[in-house]
Amino acid sequence: MNTNHKAAFFNFEKWGEEGKQYVAENQALRDAGVGVEIMSSVLGENTLPADKDFDIAAVFMDSPVNAKTIEALPDLKFIATMSTGFDHIDLAAAAARGIPVSSVPAYGENTVAEFAFALILALSRKVRESSARVQVEHRFATDGLCGFDLKGKTLGVIGTGRIGKHAIQIGKGFAMDIVAYDVFHDDAFAKEVGFPYLELGDLLSRSDVITIHAPYLPSTHHLINSGNIGLVKKGAYIVNTARGAIIETAALRTALQSGQLGGAGLDVLEEEASMKAGDVSVDADLMSLPNVIVTPHNAFNTREAYFRILDTTIENIIAFTKGSPTNIVRG
Ligand code: NAI
Numbered sequence: 001m002n003t004n005h006k007a008a009f010f011n012f013e014k015w016g017e018e019g020k021q022y023v024a025e026n027q028a029l030r031d032a033g034v035g036v037e038i039m040s041s042v043l044g045e046n047t048l049p050a051d052k053d054f055d056i057a058a059v060f061m062d063s064p065v066n067a068k069t070i071e072a073l074p075d076l077k078f079i080a081t082m083s084t085g086f087d088h089i090d091l092a093a094a095a096a097r098g099i100p101v102s103s104v105p106a107y108g109e110n111t112v113a114e115f116a117f118a119l120i121l122a123l124s125r126k127v128r129e130s131s132a133r134v135q136v137e138h139r140f141a142t143d144g145l146c147g148f149d150l151k152g153k154t155l156g157v158i159g160t161g162r163i164g165k166h167a168i169q170i171g172k173g174f175a176m177d178i179v180a181y182d183v184f185h186d187d188a189f190a191k192e193v194g195f196p197y198l199e200l201g202d203l204l205s206r207s208d209v210i211t212i213h214a215p216y217l218p219s220t221h222h223l224i225n226s227g228n229i230g231l232v233k234k235g236a237y238i239v240n241t242a243r244g245a246i247i248e249t250a251a252l253r254t255a256l257q258s259g260q261l262g263g264a265g266l267d268v269l270e271e272e273a274s275m276k277a278g279d280v281s282v283d284a285d286l287m288s289l290p291n292v293i294v295t296p297h298n299a300f301n302t303r304e305a306y307f308r309i310l311d312t313t314i315e316n317i318i319a320f321t322k323g324s325p326t327n328i329v330r331g
Contacts, residue, residue: 003035005321007056010063013040032318045069058313067093078320082313087216091331102316102327108305112241113166115299116211119239119265122293124148151175156207159214167211179203204231216243226251235262241299244270253286263291267299
């Protein structure tokens with residue numbers, strides 16, 4: 001095979017033989033002259049590979065591609081992130097070297113929204129405690145495991161983009177009342193589905209369950225914080241499958257400890273990048289609360305979504321090799 005490019009796929013071992021084979025033997029990549037190397041580690045300044053002669057890096061959210069990482073890779077000409085979010089890449093440092101960065105804008109709107117409901121249902125029906133009752137305690141008894149119905153409760157959706165819209169549709173399927181907050185109002189969708197847009201404070205005080213589907217931006221940093229968490233309806237639940245730093249962790253912990261919040265389902269944590277790098281450990285106080293469920297940024301992770309991610313990433317890489325890159329992100 002005559003290859004003009006080499007694409008290194010980072011932390012790809014975890015995607016299993018099927019995924020590895022899918023990229024390593026991909027005919028479209030071969031036709032575009034792209035050789036593939038599968039890397040077992042993430043890409044970051046502390047985990048640079050010995051072999052740096054790749055011009056394309058395909059990374060996931062767990063690769064902190066900062067300025068030092070980019071500087072250490074002289075051959076690098078293109079970064080394809082296998083995710084929708086791109087806050088793990090220093091776009092300014094990439095731009096300074098003329099390295100375009102592509103993302104996968106849509107692969108799992110339903111996938112992430114379904115996971116948000118997995119967390120909501122796990123909290124509302126005490127699934128974790130129920131399973132521990134039988135599988136850890138070996139008791140087949142329901143004392144202390146009473147939950148609550150979703151039907152008739154109010155679901156507050158923060159961010160009504162691709163994922164938020166699916167969450168709204170699923171909430172409707174559970175016969176929940178929907179309220180939403182977004183800086184951009186999709187009034188046609190709101191009318192069609194039947195929900196109002198509220199100010200953030202009103203959403204917090206009216207919702208029984210709050211689910212976050214906004215991107216992480218300077219404007220959404222600590223969107224839920226110690227200044228407004230007191231507005232939350234007493235005992236309401238919050239689910240975050242968007243980005244950890246949209247919620248101020250200290251405010252969340254205090255609200256859970258005081259009972260202001262009834263529980264939280266977190267697929268993302270404010271400190272997750274540093275945790276992965278081993279720089280900080282998990283917030284033990286938060287993790288140990290019985291009404292908190294934490295998952296390791298797993299909302300995207302279905303087989304169907306995974307192959308949609310790979311297909312778009314491969315298309316992005318091929319478009320780059322043809323000189324007309326697609327799905328380029330801007331800071
Ligand atoms: P999207 O771009 O389709 O929708 C985001 C919505 O948030 C838009 O309607 C936008 O107007 C709104 N928004 C922007 N700024 C806001 C603000 N200050 N306050 C309230 N709303 C605001 O994005 P999509 O595809 O729905 O994804 C949402 C987020 O979910 C992504 O940015 C990503 O961080 C996260 N995500 C998490 C995954 C996981 O595995 N846990 C997987 C995929 C995405």
